[in-house]
Amino acid sequence: MDMRHVAGTGQTRCYDSEGRETGCNGTGQDGELRPGEKWPDPRFHLMGETVLDNLTGLVWSRDANPGVFPLTWQEAIDRITELNREGFAGYSDWRLPNRRELRSLMSYQAKKPALPDKHPFTNVYLSWYWTSTTAVINPAYAWWVHLEGARMFYGSKSQYAFFWPVHGPGNNLLPATGQQHCYDSEGSITSCHNSGQDGEYQAGNAWPVPRFSTVKDAVLDRLTGLTWTRQANLCKAPVTWQEALRTVNDLNRSGFAGRHTWHLPSINELESLVDAGNHSPALPPDHPFTELQEGYWTATTSFFETDWAWVLYLHKGACGVSHKSRPLFHVWPVADT
Known part of the structure; x- marks a missing residue:
């Protein structure tokens, strides 16, 4: 498969400036052109406690909230380390997804949650979810994605949010984010070794x-x-x-x-x-x-x-x-x- 390293958004309809659905022909909208890698059908393959995303090749926890309660950014990373020691869902290489990995789950033709139709996930919360990617504009903050509508912004690492672990190298559809350094919760550069951060894994296509x-x-x-x-x-x-x-x-x-x-x-x-x-x-x-x-x-x-x-x-x-x-x-x- 000839990949362009950009996924389609999933948007299939078109809307005018007042929000009314309209015909797509000649609009130039995403719903007409549908650029990017086409979604496979079926999009997901359920494998017990895990889910394979056939678009990206990444494997996700079926439970979208294995941490039970919202955690700070560092607590989320530490909890994933514990899940790996426990062999959660039969694997020991879980990680906090980077910003492109988490965004890749989003559907822009869905809301509450902004996930593809007929997804198999459980315990999806309409709230912020952490990524492993620090916001370098303020390194005491990290990128997070809101599952209600798919917005991606950054929040203080001391705030509380959910986490959704991922594992595996994927199929090289998603590019690496470009982040090469690691940062502690105060925003200082720190060693990437065993940090669980984006800067350590640098997951994605080089x-x-x-x-x-x-x-x-x-x-x-x-x-x-x-x-x-x-x-x-x-x-x-x-x-x-x-x-x-x-x-x-x-x-x-x-x-x-x-x-x-x-x-x-x-x-x-x-x-x-x-x-x-x-x-x-x-x-x-x-x-x-x-x-x-x-x-x-x-x-x-x-x-x-x-x-x-x-x-x-x-x-x-x-x-x-x-x-x-x-x-x-x-x-x-x-x-x-």
């Missing part, structure tokens, strides 16, 4: 060197196979979501950079650019992009509230949502190579 290849006005990401406009501020000012979609359509009519296949990226495509080892911007340090902005629209509607759409906060690397009618975010087109 990044090519160099990561990017530039040809005039376009940049090929050699990790994902996606091509981006080198200029990351197509409209020069924030626009509404519908204006963003319209602008990319106009770009195709003009044949920008010799292409007619540009689209507004899905949330998974845009997040694939993030380097979790950097911030302000959260991009690889050798990136060639110009005119970078803080916030960008995606073509993915928020299924939690369909008059909102997913956005990426580039300085932080966070995935959030914004009302489609508000001219607050910028446009950064992508094309499949």
Whole structure:
């Protein structure tokens, strides 16, 4: 299977700026184009106390809350160490998932929880779940994902959240996050040895060197196979979501950079650019992009509230949502190579 190292979001429907479902044809929305690796059917394979995700090759605990109670970040890591000593569900190599691994479970055509239809998991809480990835913009914080609607932000490592263990190398669909260091709960760099952190495991597909290849006005990401406009501020000012979609359509009519296949990226495509080892911007340090902005629209509607759409906060690397009618975010087109 020829993988692009970006998973599809699962979004199959389209919605206008008022949140009404609409026909997808010609909209340029995620629900029309459905970019990324197609989900297999069935998506999951139940194996007793564990579940194989046929999309990523990762194996998850069927119980989405083996810790019973919310824990601090370090407590969650320590509890997984205990589960490994106990041989939980027959395995001793469980780990706290990194931010891309946990996000890979999310469906953007579902809510409460934001998991694929007919998933086999139990004890799923509509709350924050820890990842092993520190938020380097403030290393006393770590990335977490909210299972109610799939938002990803960061919380203080001293706060309490649930954890959901994963094990196995997967099938190389997911790229590594880029995080190479480890941090304690106060935010100081610490040894990665036996830390259980993202910086220790660096799980996921390794990044090519160099990561990017530039040809005039376009940049090929050699990790994902996606091509981006080198200029990351197509409209020069924030626009509404519908204006963003319209602008990319106009770009195709003009044949920008010799292409007619540009689209507004899905949330998974845009997040694939993030380097979790950097911030302000959260991009690889050798990136060639110009005119970078803080916030960008995606073509993915928020299924939690369909008059909102997913956005990426580039300085932080966070995935959030914004009302489609508000001219607050910028446009950064992508094309499949």
